[in-house]
Amino acid sequence: MKYLLFLNHPKGEKIFKMNKTKEKRARKYFSTIKTIETIIFIRGKEYSATVDHEMFHKLANFDCFNCQDNCCGGNPSIFENHTRNFILKNYDEYNIKTKNNDILEEFGLTKDEIITSIKEDEVIVPFEFAEDEISNCSCSYKPNNSCILCSVHSIALEQQLSPKDIIDLKPLICSLWPLEILVEDDDSKVYITLPDDFTNSFTREDFYKIACINFSYSESPIFKRINPEGFDEKDYTPIYDTYKDTLIYGLGEQFYKDLIFSLK
């Protein structure tokens, strides 16, 4: 089994391949819970899917503008060509937000070399600068001293692109996070769930300390030490609702229809 959303990770197989222990736990988990069977489409490819539907009642609050969590802290994906082309088309705006091109010029790169890097380098900046002088994900930026946002997402919003276009533009993992999608090695089936508060011990990451998907953690003193204003309880809504556009445009209308029917 593999972690589907991590298939394009710059670190390759050591990130996307599940180890045998976790695979065993995942198979056991999906054989003991209630699931629905449906189909999903990811980047135009159809998969047969087993879905841990009851998890979609879980509450979430993606209040990224008030979040101190650095969830764009690293490059989670080799960038796809359509994202690179969007950045090139918005070269100046991307630079105003990220400062990336100015940083690279300061280190002696010409504009042509920077354009070539956006077109060809895995994480759109030369390897030696990634997550170093160009800190966090190359695409991220800080609109102020309080939060980190995605330059591609922000430029797309400024240009009033549709939710579908934005979901298609960003790396798959960024659009579909925090869904956990496991895929058989031969692509014959995917398994979809969401991280449990304490994780179900086979997810790729430890989600416990992510307040936007864990309301009880958002009330903890550990969270409030970092994020003193906290998150507002009334902003937490079930993820099938909070994430409606993402689920429809990221996984397909049939998936969403089947999911909502199963939750009634």
Ligand code: SF4
């Ligand atoms: S942790 Fe959640 S709320 Fe915070 S930036 Fe990431 S997605 Fe947004």
Ligand code: SF4
């Ligand atoms: S959302 Fe944007 S900034 Fe954040 S990790 Fe993804 S591409 Fe990078």
